[in-house]
Amino acid sequence: MQFSGAGCVRVSTRAKINLTLDIIGRRADGYHDIDSIMQSIELGDELLLRDCGSMTGAADGSRRPSVELIATGYNVPADDANLAVRAAQLVLRTCGLDRALEIRLHKRLPVAAGLAGGSSDAAGVISGLNTLYSLGFTQADMEALGHTLGSDVPFCIRCGTARAEGAGERLTQLPFLSDVWVIVMTPPVMVSTAELYRTYDSWPASDIRRPDTGAMETYIRQGDIAGVASALGNVFYPIVSSLHPIVEEMVRFLLREGATGAMMSGSGPSVFGLVPNEGSVREICHRAMRTFDGCFVAVTRTADRMLVDVEGRQKERY
Ligand code: ATP
Numbered sequence: 410m411q412f413s414g415a416g417c418v419r420v421s422t423r424a425k426i427n428l429t430l431d432i433i434g435r436r437a438d439g440y441h442d443i444d445s446i447m448q449s450i451e452l453g454d455e456l457l458l459r460d461c462g463s464m465t466g467a468a469d470g471s472r473r474p475s476v477e478l479i480a481t482g483y484n485v486p487a488d489d490a491n492l493a494v495r496a497a498q499l500v501l502r503t504c505g506l507d508r509a510l511e512i513r514l515h516k517r518l519p520v521a522a523g524l525a526g527g528s529s530d531a532a533g534v535i536s537g538l539n540t541l542y543s544l545g546f547t548q549a550d551m552e553a554l555g556h557t558l559g560s561d562v563p564f565c566i567r568c569g570t571a572r573a574e575g576a577g578e579r580l581t582q583l584p585f586l587s588d589v590w591v592i593v594m595t596p597p598v599m600v601s602t603a604e605l606y607r608t609y610d611s612w613p614a615s616d617i618r619r620p621d622t623g624a625m626e627t628y629i630r631q632g633d634i635a636g637v638a639s640a641l642g643n644v645f646y647p648i649v650s651s652l653h654p655i656v657e658e659m660v661r662f663l664l665r666e667g668a669t670g671a672m673m674s675g676s677g678p679s680v681f682g683l684v685p686n687e688g689s690v691r692e693i694c695h696r697a698m699r700t701f702d703g704c705f706v707a708v709t710r711t712a713d714r715m716l717v718d719v720e721g722r723q724k725e726r727y
């Protein structure tokens with residue numbers, strides 16, 4: 410297998426928000442089929458991938474790849490439980506590369522927040538290693554590899570705006586919803602995704618409010634940002650709001666302060682607001698930080714790709 414030799418690649422990963430999220434069925438294996446429009450945002454983690462040489466001749470005689478993770482920022486596991494490590498092991502194993510790899514992960518995204526933090530790190534590692542070792546993976550190759558790690562990973566590799574069906578891995582790319590300002594707010598509450606699905610299954614059908622994902626797709630295809638803002642919806646929102654009223658308070662706050670639309674992302678508890686211009690987005694952000702002391706608040710924009718930056722070479726875009 411060819412690789413570009415010792416070197417270093419930096420990746421700025423992209424979180425996702427769900428413009429719509431609907432559950433359309435329960436499968437025989439217990440998993441749920443979703444219908445969701447996902448949007449990447451510039452907010453994300455920073456990864457530094459450094460090749461530390463061959464493992465051939467390692468002291469223990471092993472020729473297995475070795476992956477070391479050094480994580481800073483929000484607290485995440487630093488062992489094989491980390492999706493960044495699992496993604497690296499998968500790529501090295503798949504390509505038969507017995508390399509020693511160091512991953513530095515600066516975790517800027519809150520964890521278990523409904524923003525696909527772990528999935529976007531896995532996506533960043535797969536894309537970054539493709540560049541570091543000149544693996545020649547196509548986007549389809551990387552998405553297929555990523556899918557084995559989690560259903561949100563293919564979207565996090567692809568980025569932009571897409572409709573996700575199946576478990577989330579069946580993607581239809583949509584026109585990129587460019588230049589939209591987004592405020593992300595994460596309250597310090599825990600939502601268990603598994604418990605949420607169980608609650609959903611026992612929730613009275615009459616209390617379930619479904620988003621119109623077809624209408625959202627039409628608004629996106631027409632470039633109708635006002636329509637997009639009006640059609641935001643998440644089938645989990647009433648459930649999570651009833652468990653954690655701060656989620657609904659944040660959505661109401663964003664709408665009151667001038668967001669054209671606001672909704673919860675994924676299984677929560679993060680919420681986001683779409684804001685027409687940069688000036689007002691920063692004002693709303695300052696007021697949000699004062700109002701919701703101790704919460705994560707960030708201003709960002711929609712993104713159509715992650716950034717992969719090769720040290721000493723020109724910036725590459727994926
Ligand atoms: P999704 O929106 O895809 O449901 P999420 O944003 O809600 O994901 P994550 O931040 O990916 O949730 O965290 C989910 C779990 O994954 C946590 O329990 C966390 O410990 C674990 N995890 C493993 N690797 C990572 C990583 N690199 N970053 C964040 N969490 C990770």
